[in-house]
Amino acid sequence: xxxxxxxxxxxxxxxPGPADSGSTTAPDGAAARHRRGYLAxxxxxxxxxxxxxxxxxxxxxxxxxxxxxxxxxxxxxxxGSQQPLVFMTMALMCTIVVGEFVDLSVPAVFGFGATIxxxxxxxxxxxxxxxxxxxxxxxxxxxxVNGFLVVKMGVNTIVVTLGMSTLLEGxxxxxxxxxxxxxxPSGFQKIALLxxxxxxxxxxxxxxxxxxxxxxxxxxxxxxxxRFVGASREVSRLSGVRVDRIRFGSFxxxxxxSGIGAFIAVADLGGYNASSSDSYLLPVFAAVFLSTAIFEPxxxxxxxxxxxxxxxxxxxxxxxxxxxxxxxxxxxxxxILVVAVTISTLLHRRAT
Amino acid sequence: MSVSQPxxxxxxxxxxxxxxxxxxxxxxxxxxxxxxxxxxxxxxGLVGQNGCxxxxxxxxxxxxxxxxxxxxxxxDGGALSLPVRPLEARAAGLSVVHQNLGLVDDRxxxxxxxxxxxxxxxxxxxxxxxxxxxxxxxxxxRLGARVDINQKVGELSAEDRAAVAIARAMQDHEPGGxxxxxxxxxxxxxxxxxxxxxxxxxxVIDGGASVLMISHQLEEVIEVTDRVTVLRDGQVVETxxxxxxxxxxxxxxxxxxRHLVTHDRVDSHAQEELAATxxxxxxxxVRGFDLDVRKGExxxxxxxxGSGATAVAEAVGGAREARAGTLTVNARSISLKPRxxxxxxxxxxxxxxxxxxxxxxxxxxxxxVTQNLTLPRVRSRGSRLRTGGGWQxxxxxxxxxxxDIKPPDPGKLVGQLSGGNQQKVLLGKWLAGHPSxxxxxxxxxxxxxxxxxxIIDAIREAAADGCGVIxxxxxxxxxxxxxxRVLVFRHGQVVAELAGELTEDDIIHATFESPGQSGDQxxxxxxxxxxxxxxxxx
Numbered sequence: 001x002x003x004x005x006x007x008x009x010x011x012x013x014x015x016p017g018p019a020d021s022g023s024t025t026a027p028d029g030a031a032a033r034h035r036r037g038y039l040a041x042x043x044x045x046x047x048x049x050x051x052x053x054x055x056x057x058x059x060x061x062x063x064x065x066x067x068x069x070x071x072x073x074x075x076x077x078x079x080g081s082q083q084p085l086v087f088m089t090m091a092l093m094c095t096i097v098v099g100e101f102v103d104l105s106v107p108a109v110f111g112f113g114a115t116i117x118x119x120x121x122x123x124x125x126x127x128x129x130x131x132x133x134x135x136x137x138x139x140x141x142x143x144x145v146n147g148f149l150v151v152k153m154g155v156n157t158i159v160v161t162l163g164m165s166t167l168l169e170g171x172x173x174x175x176x177x178x179x180x181x182x183x184x185p186s187g188f189q190k191i192a193l194l195x196x197x198x199x200x201x202x203x204x205x206x207x208x209x210x211x212x213x214x215x216x217x218x219x220x221x222x223x224x225x226x227r228f229v230g231a232s233r234e235v236s237r238l239s240g241v242r243v244d245r246i247r248f249g250s251f252x253x254x255x256x257x258s259g260i261g262a263f264i265a266v267a268d269l270g271g272y273n274a275s276s277s278d279s280y281l282l283p284v285f286a287a288v289f290l291s292t293a294i295f296e297p298x299x300x301x302x303x304x305x306x307x308x309x310x311x312x313x314x315x316x317x318x319x320x321x322x323x324x325x326x327x328x329x330x331x332x333x334x335x336i337l338v339v340a341v342t343i344s345t346l347l348h349r350r351a352t
Numbered sequence: 353m354s355v356s357q358p359x360x361x362x363x364x365x366x367x368x369x370x371x372x373x374x375x376x377x378x379x380x381x382x383x384x385x386x387x388x389x390x391x392x393x394x395x396x397g398l399v400g401q402n403g404c405x406x407x408x409x410x411x412x413x414x415x416x417x418x419x420x421x422x423x424x425x426x427x428d429g430g431a432l433s434l435p436v437r438p439l440e441a442r443a444a445g446l447s448v449v450h451q452n453l454g455l456v457d458d459r460x461x462x463x464x465x466x467x468x469x470x471x472x473x474x475x476x477x478x479x480x481x482x483x484x485x486x487x488x489x490x491x492x493x494r495l496g497a498r499v500d501i502n503q504k505v506g507e508l509s510a511e512d513r514a515a516v517a518i519a520r521a522m523q524d525h526e527p528g529g530x531x532x533x534x535x536x537x538x539x540x541x542x543x544x545x546x547x548x549x550x551x552x553x554x555x556v557i558d559g560g561a562s563v564l565m566i567s568h569q570l571e572e573v574i575e576v577t578d579r580v581t582v583l584r585d586g587q588v589v590e591t592x593x594x595x596x597x598x599x600x601x602x603x604x605x606x607x608x609x610r611h612l613v614t615h616d617r618v619d620s621h622a623q624e625e626l627a628a629t630x631x632x633x634x635x636x637x638v639r640g641f642d643l644d645v646r647k648g649e650x651x652x653x654x655x656x657x658g659s660g661a662t663a664v665a666e667a668v669g670g671a672r673e674a675r676a677g678t679l680t681v682n683a684r685s686i687s688l689k690p691r692x693x694x695x696x697x698x699x700x701x702x703x704x705x706x707x708x709x710x711x712x713x714x715x716x717x718x719x720x721v722t723q724n725l726t727l728p729r730v731r732s733r734g735s736r737l738r739t740g741g742g743w744q745x746x747x748x749x750x751x752x753x754x755x756d757i758k759p760p761d762p763g764k765l766v767g768q769l770s771g772g773n774q775q776k777v778l779l780g781k782w783l784a785g786h787p788s789x790x791x792x793x794x795x796x797x798x799x800x801x802x803x804x805x806x807i808i809d810a811i812r813e814a815a816a817d818g819c820g821v822i823x824x825x826x827x828x829x830x831x832x833x834x835x836x837r838v839l840v841f842r843h844g845q846v847v848a849e850l851a852g853e854l855t856e857d858d859i860i861h862a863t864f865e866s867p868g869q870s871g872d873q874x875x876x877x878x879x880x881x882x883x884x885x886x887x888x889x890x
Contacts, residue, residue, distance in 0.1 A: 219738050221730040228727055231716035238671055238705060238713055239727045239781075240696035298718070 050294045050304075054311045061318035068321045072198065078313045080199050083192070083268065084110065086206035087261025088284045089305045090213055094254040096288060096300050097217065098247050099230040100157045105146060106284055108165035108172075109255055111277025113139040113262030115172040118181035118271045128188060135266075136259035142168065143255020147248040172274035182271030192268035202264050206306070209257075213302040226250070282330070286312060286337040292344030312336060365429045367392045367562040368446070368531050373423035375408055381586060382408050386423075388581045388591045390531065390562050395553065397573040397595070398566045400583035401607050401772065401800035406566050409583070410535050414448050415441060428529065445530035445561075447521040449537045453513055457506030462488040464505050465520045491523045496555045510545035514538075518552050528560030535566050550576050568800060570600045582606040608802050618812060620836045621648035627820025628668075628703075628789040633677035633688055636663040637844030641677075643668075645789060645820035650811070652831035653824045654863055655841030662793065664841070665824030669705025669791035670698030671713070679703070681789050699728050702788035706779055706795060710771075714778040717767030721757070722748045724766050725781045751780030754813075756806050772803030779807055783814055790814055791822045796830050808834060828859040838862075 061069040068074070088106050095103040113135040120131035142164065149160045192202040217223035228236040229246050237243045266272050290311070291304030312333065319328045366389040375383040383405045390396045400406050411417040413425065415436035425432045427444040441447075455464050462481075465488045470479045488501050497515040499508070505516060514537065521532045534553075538546050553563055553576070567573050573580060574595055581591040582603060589606050625647045633641040638660040645651055655661040666672035667688050668679055677688035684701045698705070707713035715724045726733075726744045734740045748762040755776040757769075766774055775795070782790065795811065796804040811834060815821050825831055831838050837851035840862040848862040 220736065221734045221739050222736075224723065224727065224730045224739055227719060227723070228716055231718050232712070234713050235716050236727075238695055238707055240699040240731075241727070242696060 047295055047297060050290065050307065050311060054307070054314060057311075057315055057318065061314075061321070065318070065321050069318060074317065074321075076198060078310060078317055079203055082309050082313055083200075083202040083206050084261055084265040084280065085283055085287060085309050086209065086306065087257055087264065088280055089287045089309060090209055090302060091254040091257040091261070092284055092288050093213065093300060093302055093305060094250045094257065095157075097230050098226050098250045099233065100150065100247065100250065102158055102285075103146070103161045103251075103254060104158065104281070105142070105161035105165040105168065106254065106258055107277045107280035108168040109139050109142050109258040110262045110265070110280065111272070111274055112142065112168040112172050113259040114266050114272040114277075115176050115181070115274045117263060117266045118184055119175050121185075122181050122183045122271075128185065132263050136256065136263060139259030139262065140252060140255045143252045143258070144248075146255070147251030150251065151244050151248045169274070169277055172277070176272075176274045178275070180271055180273035182269075184266070184270050186270075188267050189270060190267075192264050200268070202268055205264060210302045210306045217302065222246075282333045282337060283309075283312060286333045286340060289337060289344055290340040292347065293340055298344060298347035308340075365392075366390060366426070367394070367428060367529075368564065369424075369426045370409075370413075371424045371426075373409070373412060373425065374420040375405075375412060375417060375586075376420050383412075383419075383586045386583075386588055388588060390564055392528075392562055393557055393560055394579065395557055395563045395565060395577045396592075397577035397580040398564060398583065399568075399570060399573055399580060399603055399607060401802050404583040404607070405586040406583055407535070408586075410448065410533060410566065412436065413441075413446065413533060414438065427531065442524055445525050446533070447524070447530070448533045448535060449517045449521050451536045453517040453537065455505045455513060455516060458504055460502050460504055461499055461508070461516050462501040464516055465491065465501075465523060467520070469523075487523070488519070491519045494559065495519055495522065495552060497552055510541050511548040514541065514545060514549045515552055518549075518556060522556055522559075522561060525559075525561055530561040531564065532556065532561060533564045533566070536568065537565075538567065538569065538572065546572070570603050570801075573603070574598070574600055584608075604801055607800070620650075621812070621815045621818075622836050623647040623649075623818065627818070628679060628681045630664075630668055630688075631678045631680070633664060633667060633674055635667040635672065635674035635677070635688070636660055638664055638841075639844060641846070643822075643839075645822060647818040647820055648815045649837075650815050650821040650823065650835045652835035652838035652859075653822060653841065654826060654828070654831060654838060654859060656826075656863065659841035660844040661839070661841040662824050665791050665793055665822055666705075668703070668789075668822060669707075669793070670695045670703055671705050671707060699785070700732070704728075704782035704785060704787035704790050706782055706790070706792040708793040708797065710774050710778050711767075715766045715774060715781070718765060720763050720765055721752075721769070721777055722762040724777055725751055725762075725784060728781065728785055747784045751777075751784050754783070755780050755810055772799040775799050775803060776806060776810075779810060783810060786817070787814075787819055789820045789822070791824070793824045794827070795823060795825070796827060804830075828856040828863075831859055832856045 058069075088110050091109070092103055092106045116138050117131050117135040120126040120134060121128055126134075146160055146164055149155045150157050192200060194201040196204060215223075217227065225236065225241045225246055228239070228241060229243050233243050236246075262272075287305050287308040288300060290308035291301050292298055294304030294307050295301055296304065315336075316329045316332050319332065320326075369389040371387050373383060373386040374381065386405075386409060388396075388398075398406055398409075408417060412419045413436060415438045418435035421434075423434065425434065425436065427441075427446055430444065432440060432444060432446075436446075456467070459467075462485050466484045470484065485501060492499055492501070492515070495515065495518060497512075497519070499512045499515050499519075505513060508516065517537065518532070522530060524530070538549060541549060553565075557563060565573070565577060577595050579592045579594055580598065580603065582589040582593070584607060623646055626644055627647040627649070628645045630641065630643040630645075633643075635641075637658065641660075641664055643651070643664075653661040653665055663672060667674040667677065670686075674688040679686045679688055679698075679701075681701045681703055686697055686701055686703075695705075711717055722744055725748050726739075729747075730739045730744075733743050745762065751757065752760045752762065757773050757776045757780070766777060769777065775797075779792075779795065790811070792811070796807055799807065808830070811821060811823075821834075823831065823834060832854045835854060837849060838854060838859055839846045840848040840850065840859070842863075850858055850862060
């Protein structure tokens, strides 16, 4: 039902936020500043609801599994094992922020890069660095092809990326001959696993990436343009934003991030099994969509995604420690994805 | 179409009575103790500025919003449960026709009318097309309208579409009962469609139903309604004023709470120096159009749909690809045959284009006032690594003040503002860049009188500062008040250039009177309304 929705002083959601109309005569600073100005009152609840749930979840696990859950090892597992996801979610974030709703190829591009690297080194005797560069460039190239087909040719994003995803997985399986490729030089692992304060250094790579991405979106002209392209291409075009360049760039950058993520993951694991890429698809989407319910309600955001990743992993690890089998991750990721998208849709409705 | 009703509601029960209805969003009270009553067979007008609470009230009446506790809504003496349950309201005879009429274009008339009421029959729960069609035919008979019920709604004329919407709204009415709320339903209608529409409304009323009509068009409200209620800032200012005792000026005063300064023409700000030149523009039906815009000059482009006036404005503003042509601004020549994504070039040269469809082309509803206002300049004024907060805050504050944007909250999402305030944000977005050439497309479309006033003032101020202004509009009153000269287009050519003391009538005459159009629209009064018709579909 399409009522006169843009004329409503509020929105369908009963609380459009405290309207401090009378008092705010002096506008306060940049975009991020006045977003923070909204933190009062009822806005607080949706923003931090997931954090509260996370805390409650940890508490429950600590109480139900006092012998297993509350250990440093548990937290090292949670925070030390999710780097591939961090990179892939940020890759997905690139395109989703500019309004390309679902880039299904992210895990496959990641897997593609993660297969090229060990195959070149182990099977073909390449040096580590040339192989790494080729792997990352391969991912960038795939991103560029995606971008070309979607942006320049105007093909539907789902079709392009679904097809590309299957194609790349096939190629990766062929390259690796359906085997797990391992046997990389042991020094290579240091790049990912160097212990810094109890956690592998790759954990910090992820944090830096997320913070940089968050900064980009919130504080740079490019990020502002990306947000507007995501909100409305026509509005952006008429405001002088180079819409197609930004959309194409997003696909290329998504490829780059997948590639770098693959490089770090290979260093971490010491090799790669090409058939494992598939299993990342749902977690990536679940975490990114979950971000719309964290920090910036109704909006995809990097920091929220990071929280989403560790929130999901905490939930699954806890359930596994409780003795549940591996099916639990599917149930959990799938369920969360549906719930998160629903919440995101509801929160988004208030803006329009 | 005149005031023909006997004094309504006297000595009878009210058809609709709204008492003590309030609505609070968070800390904002948008409706306060609303009370109004409508008698049987009454055509009641509801007017007020954008954001005064009209839409909120309709949403309460239709059950979309839950009113604050304490209010009451009664229909024919029976209280409705609150929040209003749509089915209960329908049973009580309450129905709504929305702004866009709420029709599904690629479905037939009868499907549209019966939507939500289809009865399934037999074992396989099929829709009984024959019975449904018969029901629809009888509704149209009652309404006295003739529409082919098997036609697709998208193929109908504007009048017939309105008839379909009305038929849908009245089909459940008991004879002699019912109430239809028209929420800005005439917005997208031309004059003749409107006449027919009000004819149908009259026949609904003659059948005993009542009508609550919400409208921006005061002229129309005065012409057709029996009584009027005026809302301002969420409160009833006056209710049930007999229309014959009031006037447009009187209503405007009540809506604004202040005397509206009438828009007199002011002296031209045009200087000798040129702000921009257009040469050999070829776009749509226009072949080889030249134009010199002096600094401070305001030029109007007008004409019927397809005349080329709009296309010229869009091409000069950088929003539409022309087949050929050059624009020179600030000694910079820009090809009007641009590549994709090249609006940036226009902006850097000092051209600003205020698009017509503000939520499709102008503003992103889900982002804030500041973000929208500063978008064209974040790249040039910010550094690569930082947008920079100071200039954005200053720019936004200046525009909020200049255009009186309400609420004056830079962090408010644009989607949460009223239409008039969105239009102000859109104008501010471009004025803040101090353009050398400002191109506006229907700048006052679907905004209330107060916002129109602020917008007209801001455009004049820009001209006074030396900006060349081009306005493409079908609103002759805007053009007459603002422009130094008006170019009238027909079939891609300028057929008249009006200058000096412009009047609405002159502009209308020039637009409609032509050898090729004889008999088409001979009546200048009809032409008048056609031109004033705000909400031109594209």
